[in-house]
Amino acid sequence: MKRPKHAQPLSRGSGQPSRLVACHRSRGFTLIEVLVALAILSIGLMAGLRAASSMTDNAQRQWQVLLAQVCADNALAQLRMSTQLSNVGEQNLACPQASLDMRLVITVAATPNPSFRRVDAQVLQGASPLLRVTSLLSRY
16 A cells, blocks of 8 residues: 555554544635634724724814804904994804804903903804904003
8 A cells, every 4th residue: 555645654552554644734824813814904994994083073173173263363353453442241143164154252341451351252163162262452
């Protein structure tokens, strides 16, 4: 009986080969190795997707705050250009910027010095505040 090259004899205590066992050399990955690699890859991709989503949300928020800043700056510049000192009180104004419907709440308060007024400009989108700017206006 001729033995194949890849077979090795097994012997029982007598030294005679009882049967041949084929030795297979693996040339690929097992199913477990492939599944572990896919799990690691999917965790990495999910982390990258979450980071990209967070960056997109932050860019959107910065864009909204920038538009809110423009709205507040315009209102404060209009108050500064006025020839009369603003009356104490609160005003609610619509302030549409780009495609956002924002609301501007201007609160004018008295200060210990009658020549100055404290002005708070708060920009809201819906019920959530986007920006608050505080400034002082003078009579002269």
